[in-house]
Amino acid sequence: ELRIDSQGTIVSLSKSYPGSKHDFAIFKEEPSPPPGVHLLADSGYQGIHHLHASTKTPYKARKGKPLTEEQKSHNRQLASQRVQIEHKIRSIKVFKIIGNRFRNKRKRYELKFKLVAGLVNWNNGSPMQKRAA
Numbered sequence: 128e129l130r131i132d133s134q135g136t137i138v139s140l141s142k143s144y145p146g147s148k149h150d151f152a153i154f155k156e157e158p159s160p161p162p163g164v165h166l167l168a169d170s171g172y173q174g175i176h177h178l179h180a181s182t183k184t185p186y187k188a189r190k191g192k193p194l195t196e197e198q199k200s201h202n203r204q205l206a207s208q209r210v211q212i213e214h215k216i217r218s219i220k221v222f223k224i225i226g227n228r229f230r231n232k233r234k235r236y237e238l239k240f241k242l243v244a245g246l247v248n249w250n251n252g253s254p255m256q257k258r259a260a
Contacts (some may be wrong), residue, residue: 129216129244140237154178167212219243219247
């Protein structure tokens with residue numbers, strides 16, 4: 128699980144899990160974000176609003192019930208906000224050690240993932256870097 132702030136800085140990483148574990152199951156196991164924090168989630172997180180009230184997820188069409196224009200507009204707006212998160216994930220996966228199968232000792236994976244996240248923040252000029260300068 129990856130959490131970024133509104134400026135695009137990675138602020139939190141969960142511990143690592145096997146790739147077969149669903150993202151929503153990971154969310155349920157990790158510490159909950161504070162109540163005032165707004166979450167933007169993809170369609171895999173349907174039902175998350177029961178666990179965290181201020182969460183936005185896209186609407187899904189059902190058989191015989193297409194989306195209304197308002198729902199489509201909501202989904203487009205959410206996608207335009209979530210693209211920042213997807214770009215951050217891509218920036219992390221550019222580092223082959225994260226984007227490919229990890230073949231080293233598993234206990235070192237989390238450390239290396241945090242180092243890569245720090246490098247991505249540094250490369251993108253995170254607010255922490257600007258304060259240090």
